[in-house]
Amino acid sequence: MPPLLLTLLADTTALAGGGEDPFSRFVRLLTVFLLAMWVGFEVITKVPQRLHTPLTSGSNAISGVTAVGALVVTASLASVAGSLLGFLATTLAMVNVVGGFVVTYRMLQMFNPKKGSKNGPKK
């Protein structure tokens, strides 16, 4: 059963009395969302200008966290269409994740050349 359906059913039983109703769930997630945005603002304003490119690249990699959701949707095998779409989503998200972290790694290597190499690692 897809997670969304589980939630929908929970909504229905909750509305019948007992458990979290949809608006409460929304408020809960909204709380997390706003607090996380605030933490983000506080932390990221401390990153100096010269590291803005690895920051962009690294945060891009982390935006691939969608892979987590895609994984659950695909593996739940709730429907053929769902799993096909989810398969595509998982693939694309993983391209984002792995590509993003590797690019950031390469970028940071350029900022920290190994001692003794003349022109830094070439790749």
Add this chain to the structure above:
Amino acid sequence: MTSQAWINLAYLAASMLFIVAFKLMSGPRTAVRGNFFGAAGMGLAILAACFDPAVTSAVASRGAWPLLLVGLAAAIGGGIGATMALRYPMTGMPQMVALLNGFGGAASALVAGAELASTVAASAGDEPAAAALANLQPWTQFGIATAITGLIGGLTLFGSLVAFGKLEELPQFKKAWTDPRRHWINAGLAALVAVLVWAVCAGPERQFFFWLLVAVGCTLGCTLTLPIGGADMPVVICLLNSYSGLAAAAAGFVIDNVVLVIAGSLVGASGLILTAIMCQAMNRSLVGVLFGGLGTGPAVADDDVYAGKIKSAGAEEIAMVLEGADRVVIVPGYGLAVAQAQHAVRELADVLLQRGCEVEYAIHPVAGRMPGHMNVLLAEADVPYEQLREMDDINPSFAETDVAIVIGANDVVNPAARTDPTSPIAGMPVLDVDKARTVVVVKRSLSPGFAGIPNPLFAADNTLMYFADGKKAVLDLTAALA
């Protein structure tokens, strides 16, 4: 539901790892560790997702197939990502980041679509579920979150594809699409979006409206990004980066997944801050960048500014000027990246340093095509980062600078921004290279920068134009000095 609690605990740990990763981005050495922490957080989140009740129940009934399916998708995706990241030249890094970003946005839209498809299909045979689905109120989080995820995801994908095309300088994307009718088109699309969001919430036929909404999002991604010129790309990249994070967060609302919400918000915040910084650095509002053209100053003909005042020089002559210099500032711009002259520049700097000359680099915040683009380029050439100075830091020192060498930069050193209130770039903070004793401009020709306006710096009395390809010019200069 205790297993869900453990999963959420793991998601929480992953989120903390992400936050630590961002914190560690504050210095080049700690940033490497930060990158690993980010990857570790991602790994933990993915592992935890495998234990989600929806997954474990599928494994219980079908065996290992669900996990194998996902593993295959992850392996294919990971393989493509790693190959792209390892093979693509670092000079193409801005467009690669744009492309990867687009994929993330697409994935979010697909997740929402997959959830919708599965939910509709599964509820078909399930009385209470079908009733629940049919009775959803329009404002219910499910409908809005799904719709918004699809919209932002589509927008991010196509916006990123267009950005890729512009950065890669593909011929179809060279000219910015500045037809004034585009505002009507955007307004019409926005109205359509509102209708479709309502339709997805109200149902039935949700899936049709959802995918229609995704298509409209894709179209908007194009119409919003096509008008933007190549040099405004740093703003667009940051904004699209933020969108892909917000799309992930929205997907988190759809499937009630807390790590998606947290990580998506962190990325969303990061992108928004960088966007604001970029706009401030150009002294233009975000609305101006996205919807305005470049403003209309009085049409200043190039000849009025340049006629008879351009002094060009060759390597020998400029080398003589450099020989007598105690302090040299190098100003890199996008042209440096195009000419791939960063290594040649470092060699020139080395020769100057050996002669006891002071050498620094002035980095304008929007030089290049991505925030920090010049820093990465120069780091690749092993330029010690202590020599790189930010604009506000180094501007006062131009008055004491003997020679300023401008390579591939144009509008960021255009004094008209300071002196001419009618100029399209009026008010934009620029590097005050014209205050140096001598200015050497390395350029292939007198062609304008992204603002399309002439640059009085080139016609100034203390400026020498060095017309040549960036890399060759610098190499010749180094040879003449040695």
